[in-house]
Amino acid sequence: MSLSGIKALTFDTGGTVLDWHTGFRDAFSEAGQRHGIDRDWSQIANRFRRLSMEMMLNLGADGPPGYNFDEAHARCLEKLLREEGLDAFDYVDRHRIAWEAPHRLAAWTDVREGLAALRARYIVASFTLLSYRLVIDTSRENGLSWDAVLSCEGLGVYKLLPEAYLRAAKRLQLAPEECLMVACHPFDLDAAAKVGFRTALIRRPTEWGVHAEGLPDVPPSGTYDVEVDSVLELDERMSQCF
Numbered sequence: 001m002s003l004s005g006i007k008a009l010t011f012d013t014g015g016t017v018l019d020w021h022t023g024f025r026d027a028f029s030e031a032g033q034r035h036g037i038d039r040d041w042s043q044i045a046n047r048f049r050r051l052s053m054e055m056m057l058n059l060g061a062d063g064p065p066g067y068n069f070d071e072a073h074a075r076c077l078e079k080l081l082r083e084e085g086l087d088a089f090d091y092v093d094r095h096r097i098a099w100e101a102p103h104r105l106a107a108w109t110d111v112r113e114g115l116a117a118l119r120a121r122y123i124v125a126s127f128t129l130l131s132y133r134l135v136i137d138t139s140r141e142n143g144l145s146w147d148a149v150l151s152c153e154g155l156g157v158y159k160l161l162p163e164a165y166l167r168a169a170k171r172l173q174l175a176p177e178e179c180l181m182v183a184c185h186p187f188d189l190d191a192a193a194k195v196g197f198r199t200a201l202i203r204r205p206t207e208w209g210v211h212a213e214g215l216p217d218v219p220p221s222g223t224y225d226v227e228v229d230s231v232l233e234l235d236e237r238m239s240q241c242f
Helices: 020-034 041-056 069-083 091-103 111-119 132-142 162-171 186-194 231-239
Strands: 008-011 123-128 148-151 179-183 198-202 226-228
Touching (some): 041 069, 069 091, 069 132, 091 132, 111 123, 123 132, 132 148, 148 162, 162 179, 179 186, 226 231
Parallel strands (some): 008 123, 008 179, 123 148, 179 198, 198 226
């Protein structure tokens, strides 16, 4: 598929750019060690992620959003700890998991160099469900530079609503077809494609951990305009059509 005419790359951030699983798993594990509790922290981290995503996807469909992703993390953590019988986790534990851990998430090792290379030729933006503050903190933590941060918090509607993608393109003063949505999540790419974005799949096979189960299947090869294993590979592919 042709990649000509693309002027901006809009990156999903919480998974495509950031390794959320390791950060949350380790935060839960550290809290468990404080209280002498041994659980499958990888599975609990994944459940926490699913709960928070459910609160954020399509937020704004029924009116102005009443919370951002940081608040969703805090609310979902309270629910999760009750249901998992982890009431021993105190305020310090909860703050470390819901605030400190996500704001210190590590980027995948290919991201920093890859983004820098792409920015030499394209507008490169974070287009994300995450809060502004979370993107700011993790970008500073990992030395990431963006031309723009398009948080759904500021757009007023959240992915996967079509209007979120249309507003993101409008903020860049571009037509949707001039934007390449970059994500490891097929649902994000599918929603972007429906309003005219071109699409790039970055495979993150360990996004949900090494032995994750019950995850949605990735569509057959050839579904998206470009499919790669890293941001560096994406830069290489994009350089051929610039």
